[in-house]
Amino acid sequence: MAVEVIRTVSIVSGIGVFLAALLTLAERFLLNYGMCKITINNDRELEVKGGNHLLGSLLQNGIFIPSACGGRGSCGLCKVKVISGGGPLLSTETPYLTKEEQEDNIRLSCQVKVREDVAIEIPEELFSIREYTTTVEKIVDLTYDTKALYLRLKDGEELSFKAGQYVQIKVPQYGKVTEEVYRAYSIASSPLQKEMIKLIIRRVPHGICTTYIFDYLKEGDKLDLNGPHGDFFLRESDREMICIAGGSGLAPINSILYEIRDKNIRRKATFFFGCVEKRDLYYTDEMKAFEKQIPDFRFVPALSAPREADNWPGEVGLITEVVDRYITDGSGMEAYLCGSPGMIDACIQVLLQKGIPEDRIYYDKF
């Protein structure tokens, strides 16, 4: 009996061992692409290990392609022009690329695998994006679910950015999260203050990054980030400004207000800040201070569903309704929007109706 069991087990195991060995060898020889060369803008050359995604291979070499989703193929931001190599266009990319982009060999770098020598073109300014290691100076509670994170750069280092731009935080492996991920957050501090930046982070239930920041990160810890990214920033003009933000969308507007204050920019500006109820509001005192420091600046907080206990004296209603009440003729105005896609799309509709031209509505959806 025992002999029979041993024989049976060893024969079946033997078949399994043989097949496993075969597959291991195949993996070793078939999926080993050796070193591949990435040529960037006909100028720089990188040697990378083949078989990985282009986005990650570039990242390892200090070239940061903007990506909000961290390489999952859901944000469509990491577009690069692939001149040669890179294989056929994949069905995972087509939803994010227009016909013109497809004809122009634009690809999503998080989907393209480096299996051979590849030549790509990327905007020169991406080279100025760098990785910084910062120290968490302090973490401040702003509301029950929103924190301000003050990050100090290393001595002698500076992060130069335009007010409104964002950085990507690298979340290391922690707890059950086995992979590093990157998440984008707007800088809330003044662009004149380059040795320390402030981020405003609102908790996302079960979010990989916000869980890390809320439950794991302590003052004094190191945090890696890269940036600055983004084309949402204060434009030079003297038009009247409308700023609209919801929740943690206040961050880039905060930075823009610092710039206006610190550079003595003379512009009429109104900032509409939409929240659900009073416990979601923060920085009301700071905004009141801006009203004193910046001539012609007005802060309009609005609650969409204040509680009885809130005793809210201010504006009530969806932010779009409040904006609708305040603006009559928008033809000479410029708008800066930051918030959820739903909020931004709804606001754009209202602003267009008010006569603000589409090319003067700048926004940052998250």
Add this chain to the structure above:
Amino acid sequence: MGISPFVIFFASIFTSNVLLTNFLGMCSYLSISKDLKSSLGLGEAVIFVMTVTSVLNYLVYQYILVPFELEYLRFIVFIIVIAAFVQLVEMILERFMPNLYYTLGIFLPLITVNCAILGVALFIVIREYNFLQSLAYGAGGGIGWTLAILALAGIRQKVDETKIPKGLQGAGFAMIVTGIMALAFIGFSGILAIQ
């Protein structure tokens, strides 16, 4: 069993079509048959995997399981062999035919659990085929399966624009078409019979 491999080959395509007479491999047949291109891609993969695994499984059965009197272990062994082979094919495609690899996507690994593949391997054992008969049956079975999915995909593409009652759209309609196709294939059964 003295049936000529040629007879088995043609019979497994037409009269004893593994899909239309045994109704094996229905899940991918119903879900991937929305357009001709991916049906053909999947069909090619099935032909290849079915042909090779039926031969491999025949050899494993005849030269390992039978001598050691372990015939009763054939399910687990056949499935390991099929899974390993699909894995190998996936690696080969990724390396040498990335285009096809991306077109097939998730369908390729799903072939591992395509019951038509295991079904063919088991029929070979039950009907006591020899090597050439197994080869013919594996290849014919794959081609027959592909023929059936291509026919269904073609019909589904054609009727895409017609009005189908709501309750019958999608899988319901595909089942009716499959039933009628199976009837049509029975028409061939007078010509050849292997079971």
